[in-house]
Amino acid sequence: MTIQTPHIDWFALATILVLLGASFVSLLGAVLVPARHRRTFGGIVTKLGFLGGLVASIWLYVDSPHSETVVSGAFYRDRWTALAQIILCLVGLATSLLSWEHMGRSDDHIAEFFALLLASAAGMAFFVGAGNLMVLFLSLEWFSIALYVMCAIDYDVEGSLEAGLKYLIVGAFGSAALLFGSALVYGATGSISFSGIASAISTHGLTGDSLLVVGIALVIAGLGFKMSAAPFHMWTPDVYEGAPTPVTAWMSAATKVAALALTFRLMRTAFPQEEHLWSVAFAAIAVASLVIGNLAALTQQNVKRILAYSAVSQAGFMLIGLSAGSPLGARAVMFYLIPYSAMAFGSFAVVAARERELGEPVTLENLAGFGWERPFLGVAMFFFMFGFAGLPLGGGFVAKFYVFAAAYDHGWTWLVIVGVLATLVSLYYYLGVVRAMYMRSPEPKTGLALAGGSPPRDRFLHIAVGMAFVVSVGSLFFVSPLIDIAQHAASSLFPS
Amino acid sequence: MSTAHLTSILIWLPIAGAVVVWLLPLSKYATGSLAVLVSLIEVGFWIEQASRFNFHHSGIQMSEQHKWFGEFGISYHVGVYGFAVWFVGLTAIAMAACTGYGFWVGRDRPRAYFALMLLLTGATVGVFESQDLILFYAFFEAMLIPLYILIGVWGGARRMEATMKFVIYTMAGSLIMLAAIVVYGLQAGSFDLVNGPTSTSRWLFLGFMVAFAIKSPLIPFHGWLPDTYRQAPPEVAAVLSGVIAKTGLYGMLRIAIPLFPEPTSFYRTSILALGAITLVYGSVLAFRAPDFRGVVAYSSLAQSGLIVLGLFAGPVLGRDGAVLQMVAHGLVSTSLFLLAGVVERRTTTGEFKLLGGMARGRPALATLLMALGVISLAVPGSANFAGEFLILGGVYQRAWWWAAIGAGAIVLAAMYMLRLISAVLHDARGSTVADEAMDVRPGELALLAPLVAGLLLLSAWPAVISQNSFVGKWPNQPTPTSTNLAAPRP
Numbered sequence: 009m010t011i012q013t014p015h016i017d018w019f020a021l022a023t024i025l026v027l028l029g030a031s032f033v034s035l036l037g038a039v040l041v042p043a044r045h046r047r048t049f050g051g052i053v054t055k056l057g058f059l060g061g062l063v064a065s066i067w068l069y070v071d072s073p074h075s076e077t078v079v080s081g082a083f084y085r086d087r088w089t090a091l092a093q094i095i096l097c098l099v100g101l102a103t104s105l106l107s108w109e110h111m112g113r114s115d116d117h118i119a120e121f122f123a124l125l126l127a128s129a130a131g132m133a134f135f136v137g138a139g140n141l142m143v144l145f146l147s148l149e150w151f152s153i154a155l156y157v158m159c160a161i162d163y164d165v166e167g168s169l170e171a172g173l174k175y176l177i178v179g180a181f182g183s184a185a186l187l188f189g190s191a192l193v194y195g196a197t198g199s200i201s202f203s204g205i206a207s208a209i210s211t212h213g214l215t216g217d218s219l220l221v222v223g224i225a226l227v228i229a230g231l232g233f234k235m236s237a238a239p240f241h242m243w244t245p246d247v248y249e250g251a252p253t254p255v256t257a258w259m260s261a262a263t264k265v266a267a268l269a270l271t272f273r274l275m276r277t278a279f280p281q282e283e284h285l286w287s288v289a290f291a292a293i294a295v296a297s298l299v300i301g302n303l304a305a306l307t308q309q310n311v312k313r314i315l316a317y318s319a320v321s322q323a324g325f326m327l328i329g330l331s332a333g334s335p336l337g338a339r340a341v342m343f344y345l346i347p348y349s350a351m352a353f354g355s356f357a358v359v360a361a362r363e364r365e366l367g368e369p370v371t372l373e374n375l376a377g378f379g380w381e382r383p384f385l386g387v388a389m390f391f392f393m394f395g396f397a398g399l400p401l402g403g404g405f406v407a408k409f410y411v412f413a414a415a416y417d418h419g420w421t422w423l424v425i426v427g428v429l430a431t432l433v434s435l436y437y438y439l440g441v442v443r444a445m446y447m448r449s450p451e452p453k454t455g456l457a458l459a460g461g462s463p464p465r466d467r468f469l470h471i472a473v474g475m476a477f478v479v480s481v482g483s484l485f486f487v488s489p490l491i492d493i494a495q496h497a498a499s500s501l502f503p504s
Numbered sequence: 505m506s507t508a509h510l511t512s513i514l515i516w517l518p519i520a521g522a523v524v525v526w527l528l529p530l531s532k533y534a535t536g537s538l539a540v541l542v543s544l545i546e547v548g549f550w551i552e553q554a555s556r557f558n559f560h561h562s563g564i565q566m567s568e569q570h571k572w573f574g575e576f577g578i579s580y581h582v583g584v585y586g587f588a589v590w591f592v593g594l595t596a597i598a599m600a601a602c603t604g605y606g607f608w609v610g611r612d613r614p615r616a617y618f619a620l621m622l623l624l625t626g627a628t629v630g631v632f633e634s635q636d637l638i639l640f641y642a643f644f645e646a647m648l649i650p651l652y653i654l655i656g657v658w659g660g661a662r663r664m665e666a667t668m669k670f671v672i673y674t675m676a677g678s679l680i681m682l683a684a685i686v687v688y689g690l691q692a693g694s695f696d697l698v699n700g701p702t703s704t705s706r707w708l709f710l711g712f713m714v715a716f717a718i719k720s721p722l723i724p725f726h727g728w729l730p731d732t733y734r735q736a737p738p739e740v741a742a743v744l745s746g747v748i749a750k751t752g753l754y755g756m757l758r759i760a761i762p763l764f765p766e767p768t769s770f771y772r773t774s775i776l777a778l779g780a781i782t783l784v785y786g787s788v789l790a791f792r793a794p795d796f797r798g799v800v801a802y803s804s805l806a807q808s809g810l811i812v813l814g815l816f817a818g819p820v821l822g823r824d825g826a827v828l829q830m831v832a833h834g835l836v837s838t839s840l841f842l843l844a845g846v847v848e849r850r851t852t853t854g855e856f857k858l859l860g861g862m863a864r865g866r867p868a869l870a871t872l873l874m875a876l877g878v879i880s881l882a883v884p885g886s887a888n889f890a891g892e893f894l895i896l897g898g899v900y901q902r903a904w905w906w907a908a909i910g911a912g913a914i915v916l917a918a919m920y921m922l923r924l925i926s927a928v929l930h931d932a933r934g935s936t937v938a939d940e941a942m943d944v945r946p947g948e949l950a951l952l953a954p955l956v957a958g959l960l961l962l963s964a965w966p967a968v969i970s971q972n973s974f975v976g977k978w979p980n981q982p983t984p985t986s987t988n989l990a991a992p993r994p
Contacts, residue, residue: 380613399645399646399647400641400643406573409682409686412682413690417690422688424683430681431677432676435671436668442652443667446653446656447663447664487572
């Protein structure tokens with residue numbers, strides 16, 4: 009007996025294969041390359057891997073004007089997938105620059121770290137293109153397991169192991185919810201492929217079927233954990249705080265890209281008939297994230313925790329676009345992800361630089377005077393904070409405009425009002441960071457560079473922050489081209 | 505170079521200057537000189553613009569339009585109307601004086617300071633020139649960012665609370681406006697200010713008005729004003745009251761009134777009442793203020809109320825007067841805040857009970873303060889008199905008692921200005937006024953004299969603004985063409 013193997017469009021998987029290949033090479037380096045060269049070797053391999061992935065995903069974007077499924081419907085080859093992969097590869101490239109100098113105290117696990125970074129990126133690149141529930145779950149576990157280890161990789165640092173464990177336990181809970189939900193959906197529809205589910209729902213008239221609805225709710229909950237939307241966010245501040253900062257930067261930017269892109273596709277292609285349900289659900293989650301994220305951030309002193317709660321509230325803004333469920337909403341979400349990932353990555357990278365100077369967690373207290381000591385990083389952080397707050401210093405402004413427009417277009421003016429109020433509250437803590445950097449004089453006891461000498465030279469960190477800065481500010485000026493790209497991507501989800 | 509580029513140059517020259525100033529590692533002196541030079545070139549470009557502007561033509565001139573985000577018809581659309589030319593000029597001149605003041609007093613961290621001042625100039629000019637709602641909003645917000653840092657870093661001892669209050673107040677208004685803009689634009693299918701349709705939605709009108717009333721400010725939206733004006737560095741307070749506050753009034757003139765004709769007339773009486781209350785109550789507060797800056801701060805609050813009376817009076821007369829008054833008051837309050845800075849540098853305080861007797865041996869200071877005070881209290885013949893007269897003429901056509909309230913407030917203006925003058929210049933010598941405290945230095949005079957000269961010019965020839973602001977058809981809204989004082993009452 010022969011097993012029928014499906015035809016495989018290898019090119020559709022090119023991004024994933026390149027990243028995975030680089031991951032293997034880096035892992036081999038951990039064994040074969042002498043310890044003192046491992047950091048250089050791993051760094052170069054990682055950069056080449058992400059550059060290769062970037063080229064492949066851009067190529068895929070150009071070469072996939074029509075959405076199609078490959079590998080027996082398991083994977084979508086379209087511009088939505090490709091654009092998410094482009095963003096992921098860019099964030100990954102920036103992360104590899106950041107972690108070249110800033111990851112780990114010694115070179116002990118650096119090659120393994122780079123291998124895990126590439127592996128998690130490959131998992132996410134697979135995740136965003138998932139075409140059935142099986143691939144969805146497998147790729148989710150694939151990148152999650154890599155992230156669990158990355159969080160705990162500095163196991164001699166207080167908090168890192170705890171962060172990894174916490175993420176593992178909560179993440180496993182989320183995965184379980186997702187898996188159970190998938191099983192219920194399969195039970196209700198008899199299909200695991202997204203399009204199969206949709207056609208089963210319409211042919212059998214399953215709209216409102218209780219098994220299906222519970223299944224969808226559990227799937228949403230499981231994905232909610234990954235996008236750290238309230239009320240599934242409780243791991244976020246602890247893990248973001250405890251994990252090594254380059255890992256936090258990577259997680260906060262990339263996981264959100266992957267989770268939001270996949271969720272939008274899943275809802276659009278698998279459950280279009282249930283839109284009246286999930287759009288309300290996501291609107292509720294959006295409101296919860298905006299309220300909880302913003303209010304909790306107000307009281308934080310640790311900058312990484314502030315940024316973690318800000319990530320929760322930003323998830324709320326993006327979910328406004330998702331809850332609209334329209335082509336405009338899809339454009340809004342995709343566009344939002346571009347400046348968001350730049351700002352999220354960049355702000356954590358700046359925190360990493362300060363952390364290295366101080367050798368202790370960065371708080372609003374010991375951030376005092378940072379803006380004047382490190383003019384470039386200070387100004388970059390300044391732009392990221394104002395950009396997050398939606399002031400017109402970056403693409404965050406346009407992104408907020410788009411999600412509000414999507415909500416209004418959907419007839420939800422109240423959601424616009426909630427978003428506006430949330431923005432107002434968020435100003436307090438975003439400006440709090442700016443105030444700490446520029447308007448407070450440093451305490452004499454912060455122990456800054458007591459041993460003398462200038463702060464460590466970190467060229468690569470500056471390049472990474474510079475990339476984030478250019479993307480975040482550039483997306484204010486080049487709205488039309490970016491929106492066109494996002495529109496092409498979104499048209500994969502909304503075939504006319 | 506075509507004249508259309510002048511509009512964009514006026515916005516982007518100072519912003520480019522800001523980037524250059526911030527990036528170049530120049531000495532403190534060179535940085536300041538470069539910034540002042542850029543702000544003077546900006547004034548030069550404005551003169552060029554004003555001289556090429558055809559004030560006899562209605563409609564927008566020197567406009568430029570580029571696609572920004574295409575799908576909603578949002579574009580980079582800039583251009584100027586007659587009245588906007590004067591506000592751009594006010595911005596360029598006042599900002600040049602204030603940048604010069606920062607140079608004169610030698611602000612530390614000069615690269616950041618001058619970059620922010622130039623950024624503020626560009627953003628404010630952008631507000632007056634943008635013809636697209638989203639672009640307008642972007643510049644309106646962009647003004648806030650340099651202001652926040654300028655007050656928070658170079659401000660007084662209680663600057664932290666002041667900035668926080670200022671930002672929360674203005675952002676609350678702005679974000680409500682953003683919601684209104686999104687709804688208006690998507691309903692109308694266009695965010696363009698020149699070709700956009702009018703709307704009858706009262707909610708949207710109120711959304712815009714709240715933002716503008718906070719920025720102007722009007723009572724009861726003025727909670728940020730006293731702290732901010734007292735804690736800001738004097739030149740920033742000068743910019744705030746002279747120029748930034750005018751963007752709120754400009755917003756009413758350019759957006760709220762022409763885009764929402766029906767809600768405007770529906771809420772007219774309430775807004776006129778708000779203006780009258782602001783005028784009277786602001787004047788009373790100014791009379792009771794214990795310090796130099798307090799008087800000037802509350803007097804600009806009162807003036808906002810007066811200008812709102814003119815804007816919402818309806819007839820053309822009031823609107824002409826409002827534009828003239830906005831420019832004249834902008835120059836007056838910029839100069840007065842700079843003068844407050846001059847006094848504070850010599851005595852370390854602005855408290856009246858510690859000041860007094862400064863006229864003796866300081867003729868230039870006394871002359872400047874007297875001249876500004878007299879113009880500010882609208883002595884017949886002054887620019888402010890012409891402005892107030894036109895405004896009162898405008899509201900008189902609505903109902904006689906509006907004019908009576910306004911006229912009463914002018915008496916109050918005389919009271920608080922004379923109180924200010926006597927408390928600083930005359931009275932017994934205050935404990936902080938040392939004999940060695942110098943008269944106005946030539947450097948300071950060089951900053952203040954052009955402002956005062958501008959005021960005297962406007963006093964001699966107020967019609968240059970009042971006759972050259974509105975010609976013919978108002979955008980979106982037909983209005984009578986006559987701007988003549990002697991026009992018969994409708």
